[in-house]
Amino acid sequence: MRRISVAAGLLFCFSAHAQEAITTPERMDGPWVALHHSSDGGEHVDACILKASGLALQFQATQKAASIQVADESASSGQSLPVTLKAGSFSRTFQMTSTASESLSARIKAEAMRTILDAFRKAPSVIVQIGSTDGEPIPLEGNTRTLDAFLSCMKTHAFDGLEKGGSKVRH
Secondary structure (H helix, E strand, C coil): CHHHHHHHHHHHHHHHHCCCCEEEEEEEECCEEEEEEECCCCCCCCEEEEEECCCCEEEEECCCCEEEEEECCCCCCCCEEEEEEEECCEEEEEEEEEEECCEEEEEECHHHHHHHHHHHHHCCEEEEEECCCCCCEEECCCCHHHHHHHHHHHHHCCCCCECCCCCECCC
């Protein structure tokens, strides 16, 4: 009987310290929201996220990689398509692959992400063109503070291509 109570007590102690993953919004302006994700209940941030709320574009940065994701209802697992982001005079095409249904993603360097976000500061909208389809414009006006919150999260948690000690992270 005593063994059962000790085992139950230890199990309770471990489960009391178990923490859930949480995603916390940092800033929202217009359709854009900056968030951070923590797998350990908020003790450590393991991802910074910038997404167009309710729309099909997301940027994510972690210690290991930076990526862009777009929603595409017709994408099937393993499919690869060119995706072009157009913002003002800026245009860049990425070859994206579907690792889950209805979603395409591509890894990019943190510096390339900063270049894209800098273009977003200067344009009134961004268009996501998947393959040869025309995309709907996503408004960018008034998003500067949200972009800043995302970039600040990347820098604070060393997801900007640099470790806290200053040496480069290998991708």
